[in-house]
Structures are given as structure tokens and as C-alpha cells.
Amino acid sequence: MIIVITGNGKGKTTSSIGQIVRALGHNQKVCLVQLFKGEDFYGEQKILTKLEGLDFFSFATKHPFCFRDITKEQTVEECKQAIDKLKEIIKNNKYNLIVLEEFNIAIRDNFIEEDLLIDIIKQLNEKSNIVVTGRGASQKLIDVADLVSEVKEIKHPYNKGVPAQEGIEF
Template sequence: MTKGLVMVYTGNGKGKTTAALGLALRAVGHGKKVLMIQFMKGDKNYGEIKAVERYLPGFKIIQSGLDTFVDKNNPSKEDIYLAQEGYNIALKEIKSAKYDMIILDEVNVAVEYNLLSLDQIIDLIKEKPDNLDLVLTGRYAPYKVIDIADMVSEIKEIKHHYSKGIKAKEGVEF
């Protein structure tokens, strides 16, 4: 049995979810089962949703959010409810030992926006079976999570096309 890792992709640059999707692709290529829970996301038009449904039977994505942005200073009751629902799914699936890798996409942002507590995330990490790879993405990774993690990559923005007024592009941002 190989030791499972806790891996974190954080920072203000673009590519945290994309990096986690790359890990998932590698894992599926080796016959592993992968689950991604997308916090604060609820739009089925994301390219990864379409690709997983069409081509990757060993990979499952569950969205646990609305298809609108969350107001950090005033999250809706539904935003909070959906994040908590995602947490409950994550806890159940982590304990189930059905997956080799579980990705908690944007979970760090969900904590920063007070949709989830830091204690909940620490509990998820503690519940992780020894052989499970657990990946946490999103800006604002809490220091406690960084301390616990086996691997942390900070993705730093140097330049982004948004600053030129270029809008979100299908196949790049979603």
C-alpha cells in the first residue's frame, strides 16, 4: 500500500483547478478512481464536467454550489447550505474508501468565505485513509492546512488576460 498524500494548490494565479485536474487525469490513466467535489461551482458548462462524462468513467465530479458568484461579505443561505452539503459528501466519500484520490476544489475559498469552518477541513484531512490522495485547491489556503499538507504549490499571478479586458474563455477558464 502506498501512502496517500495531502496536496494543496493555492495562490492568486490561474491554474489551481487545472493542476488538480492534471493529477486526476494521471491517476485515472493508472486505473485509479477519482472524485472531485467542486465547492462554490454549479455550472454544468465547465469543460471538465463534459470531458469526464464523455471520456473518463473512473472519474466523477460533483458540484456543490450555485452557478453564480458568492458574495464574500454576504453569502446566501443557499451558498452556505450547498457548501455544507459538499462537506457532508466529502466526509462520507473519504470514509468510504471507494476512491484513490479525492479533490476538494475551491475548498480553501469556501473556508475564507465562511461557508465552511477550518475545523471541518482539518476533520476531513484527519479522516483520510492512509492510502487516499487528498487534494485541496483554492486561494487563501489556511496556514493549518499548509502545515499538515505533504505538498503545497503556490500559483502566483504574473500577468492575466482579464487585465486586458479579455473575458473568460471557454476551454481556458471553464
């Protein structure tokens, strides 16, 4: 099954982490490939890397629209490394669940070619499920997916100037 979790609200990563925990609870083998999130900063990274049965990979830890010390070209190259890892993961065929964190953003911002990612995830075998998260999922990816959830922001304290809180936003 191909699952897409998108939208402008908070909770896409939280939802995918829930899927990871659920799969691990059934002794399934899980892989998380994460983009644009520096390693060992986010709370979920600190705990997930300790869980048995989960393989965790982080690429393109900085997004050039947020950080001045990285170029779009560097980000494209780092996302290419993530795509190469994903090809290897799918070829090895050992995971029940593969989570591609923030890959929708990589497609939206032209760091990953949409058709390439879709072709790769279509190669999943019958035992594997894949979750693709991030804002701005493309219509093409939505059309290919079996299950799509949209997380909609209704209200967020950040809009009132409240800074991000450890344990809530990161």
C-alpha cells in the same frame, strides 16, 4: 498525502485536473467534489463527467459575492451538503484520489469551518490522497498538508480588459 494548490494565478483547477487524469491513467478510482462552479458550464466538467473511474459531485454552484440570487446562508447550507458528501466518501474508503475544488475559498469566506475540514481530511486512509484547491489557503491547512503549490499570477490578459476565453478560462 494531503496536497494544497493555492495562489492568485490561473492554473489551480488545471493542475488538479492533471492529477485526476494521471490517477485515472493508473486505473485508480477518483472523486471530484467541486464548489462554486455551475454544472456543465466549464470545459473540464463537460469532459470529466464522461470519464470512467471518476465520480463527480458539484455543490454550491453559485458564490454569493458573484451572484445576487443566492444568500450567504444558502451557500453555507450547500457547502454543508458538500461536507456531508465528503464524510461519506472518506467513510466508504473506495477512492485513491479525492479532489476538493475551491474548498480553500469556502474556508476563506467562512462557508466551511476550517477545523472541521481538516479533521475530516485527516481521516484519510493510507491508500488515499486528497487535493484541496482554491485561492487563499489558510496557514493551518498549509501546515497540515504534505505538499503545497502556489500558482502565482505574473500577467493575465483579463487585466487589460480581454474577456475570459472559452477553453482557456472556462
